[in-house]
Amino acid sequence: MTTDRLALLAGLLKELRRRSGLTQQQLAEKAEVSESTVRRLESGRAPNPTLQSLARLQDALGAGPRERRQVAELLANGPGGEAGAARAAGASGGATDAEGATDVDGTPGADGTPGADGTPGADGAGPGRLRAPAGPSGTLVRDEVLAAARDLALEVRRRWRLEEEQRRVHDPFPLPVRWRRTDAALGDHEANVERLLPGAAVPRPADLSGDLPTVAEFYRRRPSGRLVVLGRAGSGKSVLTIRFLQDFLESRSAADRVPVIFSIGSWDPAASTLRAWMTERLVRDHPHLADRVAGSSTAGALVEADLVLPVLDGFDELAEGLRVRALERLNEFSSPLVLTSRREEFAEAVEAAGTPLVWAAVIELADLTVEDVASYLPRTARRTRDAARTGAWDGVVERLRAGGGGRGAALAGALRTPLMTSLARTLYSERPGADPAELLDGREFPDESSIEEHLLAGFVPAVYRSGRGRRSPDPERAAHWLGYLAHHLADPDRERQDLAWWEIGDFLPRGRRVLSVVLAGTVCTVLSTWLIGLLIGRLPVWVTLLQGALMGPVAGLAFGFVYAVRLARGGGSFEPAYVRLRLRLPRGAPVAGPGRGAAVRGGPVRAFAARFGAVMAGGAVMGVGCGCALTFQRQLYYGVPALNLEVLKGTAVNMLVFGLIFGAGAGLVFGLLAVFEAPLDVASAADPPSLLAADRAVVRWQLLAVVPLLSLSVAFGGGLIVALLDGGVLGELNWERWDGLYIGAVAGLGGGLSYALSFTAWGCWVVRARLWLPLTGRLPWDTAAFLDDAYRRGVLRQAGAVYQFRHVRLQHHLGREYRRRQTARSHRWAPVEADGGRGEAG
Incomplete structure (x- = not known):
């Protein structure tokens, strides 16, 4: 440490000792250090103070978070640098010992170390005990x-x-x-x-x-x-x-x-x-x-x-x-x-x-006792004018309390867990006309497992017959939709419990997912080409329609190719964009590729470079497809043979130039977006519906920025690239102003919409979970409302940003019943086709 820092440290320690009313000898005894160590530190003659001694002195003096931060800052340029300061005080307070236990508020004993009186700390550490284990942080715990x-x-x-x-x-x-x-x-x-x-x-x-x-x-x-x-x-x-x-x-x-x-x-x-x-x-x-x-x-x-x-x-x-x-x-x-x-x-x-x-x-x-169940279930039956209805559980409770073997024992065994008791409550206390006495039927329910299966099977029909809401779905259809979700959470290698709305579209087999991207890109490009062409009106209507019919499938295949490459490289679902767009430049911009969820923040240059590199290759593929489409258009419009050597050469030049134009334009636009992204607010995305709404808003703002920016970058950037390459190795190139504006507008609108529907979590949700799966009967049309309704009814629960089934046993039951129905249906009507390795009726 420098002389100035030693002097400041000495002054700080003397001030703390003065406030505590201790002499140097008393402080040395309390901190279990030598008196000479205290004298050297207070006189500024200890150039390399040990971290352990400083930690003990701070504890003995009752140093607060502010004083501990001051000690840490003084040590930051001393031995060990910032890591040494962290070990000495853990900024905001707290000594960190060799094991890495950090006291975050600076109070003695807060991390389990002995206090001044030798008594155990909050975590129980004390004389004769090791410190409670803690993760080695090695960094300062800052106020933030x-x-x-x-x-x-x-x-x-x-x-x-x-x-x-x-x-x-x-x-x-x-x-x-x-x-x-x-x-x-x-x-x-x-x-x-x-x-x-x-x-x-x-x-x-x-x-x-x-x-x-x-x-x-x-x-x-x-x-x-x-x-x-x-x-x-x-x-x-x-x-x-x-x-x-x-x-x-x-x-x-x-x-x-x-x-x-x-x-x-x-x-x-x-x-x-x-x-x-x-x-x-x-x-x-x-x-x-x-x-x-x-x-x-x-x-x-x-x-x-x-x-x-x-x-x-x-x-x-x-x-x-x-x-x-x-x-x-x-x-x-x-x-x-x-x-x-x-x-x-x-x-x-x-x-x-x-x-x-x-x-x-x-x-x-421990299991629930008979008395637990007997005290609970009768109080769940709501009071009504029908005395028999209010006392529906009386006979069951009497049989349970009677004990012995037989039907009462089987029911008591089935109801020994809170899960089964709560299911029994739903089926018989909350469903009009239901009689719990049927659970005592020995022929229908001979053992515990049969009663448990009955309660699991009756739960979903019971909650959907309760008539919550005017548009309550039919119980059978609700069970079918829930079964589809439960079935696809059961992976052959590893079962999942998290039901994330952005992963539902991935329940489709890979081939169908690629097809959905091709179709989305095709439709968006066709409609954009027709709309822009008809508004400009420079070409005959039939030529505009022909251009759209040619450009659409080519663009769709290009988008599908990019998506297929992503899948082949192990890319999973597109996670929600945990970011928001803001006009002013953030202190550090998020760095994340398209479709990534959480953004990692860095400098603006780093953010721009990371996003530019991730998007440029995809944009280049779109440009290559555009070059091919122009060749097809000229063949149909002008009758130029496609296999002519000059035509092939021109096609190759078009593919290269359009690849550069689209790649650079897309990279530039999405790189700029990365610079202006910032994490969501504290209260944002607290549950699945909120996260879905937040992601939809982000995609809308992205579209508002991408469409005009991509149009301008392709139109004017294309002119610049053509001007730089014109007359060189590629020969003479032509890029008329109106052609550039037309291609740029189509690329901006069609490309922006295709990106939004194919490479964002919300877009994949719309195309697959809101259109494809409902069209095939796997899910309802308003899947988000159905999931939220299932949560309100208690079939699902929320775990942060995802749903989970109320219990894994319910998930297993619904998935098993779905597979049984699909197998029966396939044997009756059609062969079973491959569905992601699990098998599902076509």
Whole structure:
């Protein structure tokens, strides 16, 4: 450190000690450093102060966030540079030790380190304990990141409170979800869970148990900050994660991480680390986190600063072949987390991996008791003037409480999970005329599985017979549409739970997707050519119609070729544009190729170059197609033979020149758009309908910019390129002003519309999910309204920007029934044709 910085550091430490009322000797004893170290630091005679000593002194002096930032800034040019400053104070506060645990608010003990009195911190660390593990950030935690964490906490709490209300968890009261400590073989050693130092006395594991409201408190007492929640299918794991999140946020301090629920079933541990995947999901569900801060996206900064507590729901929903790798990745991830899973799948992964989730305490959810069910179901029957209707559950409850074997035992076994109890409520408490006594029919329902299948099969018809809305769809058709969606979430290699509206169009086989792009490009180009040609009126009508008929298919094939190349290179769905256009130049422009979702922000030059390179090749292909179309037109109009050597040479020149014109024009326009893109606002895209509306608005603004800009760039840029190449190797070239304006206008309007309908998430949604699939009967005409209605009825749930089925068992049932109906139909009417490897009636 320089002499000036040493002097400033010395003055800051003396001022802090004066305010604390400590002598140098008292401070040395409290911080557990030598008195000579304190004297050297306060006199400015310690040119290379150790980071550990500075961290202990700041803790002992009770340094706040401002003072810790000042120390970090003074160290930024000292040993270790900015990384050393981060380790010393973690900007905004907090010492980071060798393990990388960061205290984000600067209060002693906030990250689990011992406080001044040696008592355990918030995460349970104290004498004889290791620090709670944290992710190594290695960067300063800036004010912007802390503010983003605060905003994220507010938004997460708001969203899941609404989701909890939508699921009617509290109506009439929450079903009791109880938990207990489970088999010790599924968890880590108690000493590791308690984060004890070697040689410390290992406490005897407590036989702990609790209920839903106490899980957050139990978690806070775990020094490791790691918890695994096991339970059977439908036992209430998802509800527990929501309640845990709400309770944790209710008592969250500035030093706490922000709990965020992630559906871990969509994670591919072989393709990405947990941190990278979490960052992607944060940007998807909170688009404003794509904004750049501290050298990366805000989402990445939050994850790297260890300000996100991942609540990973559904370990069992990972593909079987990925679970062991996922467990290994989770053990490489050193930060606190919460994980839920079915017991069997988690136990198999632990046995196969040969290790549990390190540092994790494991609890298991208990089944509902007969008394739980007997107390709950009668109170769900709404009071009516019909006394028999109000007491519909009386006979069932009496049989359940009587116990013993027979029909009551089978029903009690089926209703032992909150999922099945809530389905029974929907079928018999909320459906007029339904009699729950039929569940006691031993011939119809001889065992638990038959009752469960009956409840699953009756759920969708029951909610769609409730008559919510004047345009309520027919229950059978609703079941067919939902079955189609559930069926296509079942991939042969890996099942998905996330139902994203921008991925529904990809349920079509690849060939049909390419065909949809060809048709969209053809129609847009034909109509644009006819419209522009008839407005200009320089050519006979039949020539204009001929030009449109020729240009349209060629342009459509060119668009289809570009799309097919993208598919061949492994391109997936076009994600929504998590950006908005603004006229003033942003501080850092997003960098993303067409169809990309979250934008990565960089400088304007970088943004322009990245988008220009991504679009130019596609534009060149369109230009090549335009050159071919001109040859066909001249052959038909002038009778020029296409196989003539001069004609072939002219065609090659046209293809090259038009490729340059269209490639440069498209690259220039989309490069400029990239410069003026910015992430969405904090409250934007909070749910699938909002994200769909936001993406539609972005595409409209893009069209308003692309059509005129592309027209002008092709018209005048084409003239410039022709002027530069004229008389050279390519020979004499001709580019008349009116021809340039005509071609530019057609390229702008036709190309802009074709791009919007073929290479954006909203366009693919319109062409496939709003037109193609409804035309073939797979989905309703207003798919967005149908999905939102299914969510309102409780068939679907929202997980950030995507939908999910209410439960994976319901998804499995609907998909299985859809395949059964399609198989029966194909055997009766037509052969089954290939459909993405799964088979579907044609």
